[in-house]
Amino acid sequence: MKATGSLDLRVAGLSTTGTSHLRLGMPCQDACGWFAAQDMIAVAVADGAGCAPQSQLGSAIAVRASIASLLCARVAGEDLTDCNLALHLRGALQAARMEVERQASATSVQANYLACTLLIAVGVTGGTIGAAQIGDGAVIIENKFGDILALTSPTTGEHLNETTFITSAGAIQSAQIRVQKDATHFAVLTDGLQMISLRMPTAVPHHQFFNPLFRLLSSVSEEKTQAAIEALLTEKRVTDRTDDDLTLVVASLNT
Amino acid sequence: MNTLATPTLEEIELADNPDPRCACVLLLDTSGSTAGPSIDAINKGLNQLKAELQEDPLAGKRVEFAVIGFGSEVTVHQEFATVDMFSPPTLVAAGPTPMGAAVCRSLDLIEQRKLEYRNAGVSYYRPWVFFISDGGPTDDTTLAEQRVREAEANKKIAFFAIGVDGADMSQLSKFSARPPLKLDGLRFSGLFSWLSASLQNVASSRPDEQVALPAAGWAKV
Numbered sequence: 017m018k019a020t021g022s023l024d025l026r027v028a029g030l031s032t033t034g035t036s037h038l039r040l041g042m043p044c045q046d047a048c049g050w051f052a053a054q055d056m057i058a059v060a061v062a063d064g065a066g067c068a069p070q071s072q073l074g075s076a077i078a079v080r081a082s083i084a085s086l087l088c089a090r091v092a093g094e095d096l097t098d099c100n101l102a103l104h105l106r107g108a109l110q111a112a113r114m115e116v117e118r119q120a121s122a123t124s125v126q127a128n129y130l131a132c133t134l135l136i137a138v139g140v141t142g143g144t145i146g147a148a149q150i151g152d153g154a155v156i157i158e159n160k161f162g163d164i165l166a167l168t169s170p171t172t173g174e175h176l177n178e179t180t181f182i183t184s185a186g187a188i189q190s191a192q193i194r195v196q197k198d199a200t201h202f203a204v205l206t207d208g209l210q211m212i213s214l215r216m217p218t219a220v221p222h223h224q225f226f227n228p229l230f231r232l233l234s235s236v237s238e239e240k241t242q243a244a245i246e247a248l249l250t251e252k253r254v255t256d257r258t259d260d261d262l263t264l265v266v267a268s269l270n271t
Numbered sequence: 272m273n274t275l276a277t278p279t280l281e282e283i284e285l286a287d288n289p290d291p292r293c294a295c296v297l298l299l300d301t302s303g304s305t306a307g308p309s310i311d312a313i314n315k316g317l318n319q320l321k322a323e324l325q326e327d328p329l330a331g332k333r334v335e336f337a338v339i340g341f342g343s344e345v346t347v348h349q350e351f352a353t354v355d356m357f358s359p360p361t362l363v364a365a366g367p368t369p370m371g372a373a374v375c376r377s378l379d380l381i382e383q384r385k386l387e388y389r390n391a392g393v394s395y396y397r398p399w400v401f402f403i404s405d406g407g408p409t410d411d412t413t414l415a416e417q418r419v420r421e422a423e424a425n426k427k428i429a430f431f432a433i434g435v436d437g438a439d440m441s442q443l444s445k446f447s448a449r450p451p452l453k454l455d456g457l458r459f460s461g462l463f464s465w466l467s468a469s470l471q472n473v474a475s476s477r478p479d480e481q482v483a484l485p486a487a488g489w490a491k492v
Contacts, residue, residue, distance in 0.1 A: 036329075036471075175397040176291045178426070212285040217394055222286035228278035235277045248280055257285065259329055 024141065025057050026233050028241035029265025032249045034208060036259035045132070046206050046261040047075040049083050056096060056140045057267045058086040060108075063153060063206040065131035065181055074116050074130025078182055081115035082108040082136050097144050102193050105148035108136050109188050116182060131181035135168065137204050139269045145199040149192045152179040152207040153263075154214060156221045157199040164226050167202070168192040169219035170210055179207070201230035201268050208260030233268045241266065290332040291394040294351055294384050295470060296377045299362060300404035300435070301342035306364035308457055309405060309435060316463035317359035323467035324354045330471040331355060333396075337380055341373035342366035351384050370408035374415035374446065377402075381428060401466060402432045402446070403454075407439035412446075419446045433462065 033044035045064030050057060060079040064071025085108040089096060096104055112134055120127040133151025145167065147155035152170035159165065171192070172179050180187050203226055210216060213225045233241045248254065249262045299313055317338070324330050331354045338349040338359075343366030349357065381398045388395045400419075422428045432443040432451035443451035454462060 174427075176394045177396050211288050211291070214288075215286055216288045217392060222284065224282070224284035225286060228282040231278045244280060248283060251280070253285060256328065 024270040025052050025054075025139075025268065026238050026241070026270070027052055027057050027059065027265065027267040028233060028238045028245060029059075029204075029263070030242065030246055030249070031061075031206075031261060031263040032246070034258070034260040034262065035255050037261060039259075043072045044261050045072045045075055046208070046263040047072070047079045047132075048204075048263050048265050049079045050265065050267075051083055051087055051090075053090055054141075056090065056138060057269070058083060058090075058138045059136070059202075059204050059265050059267060060112075061135045061153065061204045061206060061263050061265060062132045062182075063151070063208075063261065063263070065128075066177075068129050068131040068181075070125065070129045071132050073119065074182075075132040077115050077119055077130065078112040078132050078134045082112040082134065085111035086136075086138060096138060096146075097140055097142070098195065101138060101140075101144065101146035101195050105136055105138065105146050105193050106188065106191070109134065109148050109150065109182070109191055113182050113188060127183045128181070131183045133179060133206070134182050135204050135206075137167075137202050137267070139199060139202055139267055141269060143198045143200065143269060144195065145197075145202055145269070146195040147192070147202075147204075150180055150182050150184075150187045150190075152210065153205055154210070154219060154221075155194075156203045156205070156213075156226055157196060158201040158226065158230050159196075160198045160200055164221045164223050166214070166219055166221055167194050167196055169214075170207060199269060201226075201233070201266065203229065203264065203266045205265075206261065206263040208258050208262040209264060212254060212257050229264075229266050230268065233266050234270065289391065289393045291396060292335050292388060293333050293396040293470060294335045294337070294381060294398040296380055296398070296400045297336060297338045298373055298377045298400055298402040299338065299340050300368060300370075300406065301340040301362045301364050301366075302368040302406060302409075303342065303365050304368075304437065305342075305405050305435075310362055310364040312457045312459040313403070314359070314361055316459040317362075319460060320463045320467050321354060321357050321359055323464065324470065327471045330467075334470045335384070337377075337384075339373060339377055339380070341369050345369055345373045345376050347376070347380065351380070367409035368404070368406050369410045370404065370442075371410045371412035371415040374400075374402070374412070374419060378415075378418050378422060378428070397426065398428050399470075400428055400430045402430065402443075403435060404432070404443065405435035405437045407442050412442070416445045420448070423447055423449070 062075035
């Protein structure tokens, strides 16, 4: 689901396996996916719970199901702007949770074996952007004034390594769902990048992390941006600071 | 495309944040009965722990140790410090086993450290108490048991109790829903290796339950 339909809308990104996961022989538990149509981009990103035995499957299913839900809405000609966008985002969260639970039931395991966070962002030409988030990570936007802001931010408890998962009780009811106008770019990231892209614990985006990335996507091809993001996530100055799986997807609405 | 304005990777700046911390209290029985091979093995284990964690740069920045010994007195031998500043004390065995007072002291130390983290804007993982004893208490442990059970139930700490030869395992099990483990003989080296490996991993994982103690290697099944 990576075909781009328009030169005006761009998206690039990927997930990389954390150095700690490589050391322990664990798979990458992050997943990401998106689709782009002529007038919109939908991105989904998920991070499997570290101790959940099948969380890499959970995160893959959550991404696929939430993107499929939004694609169906788009194909059916649904209006994905303003308050309708919030409804469809909630619908995408529900679709993801249902698919994860269905998989668990089909293989006779507890649903929390596939526990993961989930972040969804939908950008529409004209600059409306909506985001839905369960757990940590963040959706960051740049608006037409050049401000870089967190549309959604990490949900954590007292402790850094505790958050909500899609399989947690009340996860959808307590999910962050936000819609904003006048966005030109957005980025979606999992918690592995929080410490190096946001000022914690307030989760204020670091301007000079996101701004060059957004300008890069607007300047060069998606393939070149993809390669640059991969190079960034595997740089020593990044892996020295975080050994977790990393996911970063950036998108340009070119408004 | 305006290639003159094309940004480079070098322009991407990483945010500067204090390293998140994982506080670990080593709560060690230094009563008279531990004299001999047991206290020697613990002293050796503390040095082994420091050496192993120093090899992991990320754990080196994140893990903080405090050491409390309990015997003649409850003594904080080491306030919380990262691995590079951690000076493993040489523990001496003497006196009774004031287990209740020692456990309470460990919880107080953790609450104090968390307050310091919050005041400094430092993020932190769920702290650990790693409790090793070879006997039964010689003081009242009722309050300590209640405080640990409440803290665990509210996911405030992760409390691991290890019994050495001669330990009152039924007493140790009163502290935590997590069953205590029995050290096999003097396999402290395996125990401290497990501890250093687990502490390296705790910052990388996001457990609903804390890391499970392995049965193999140093514990009696």
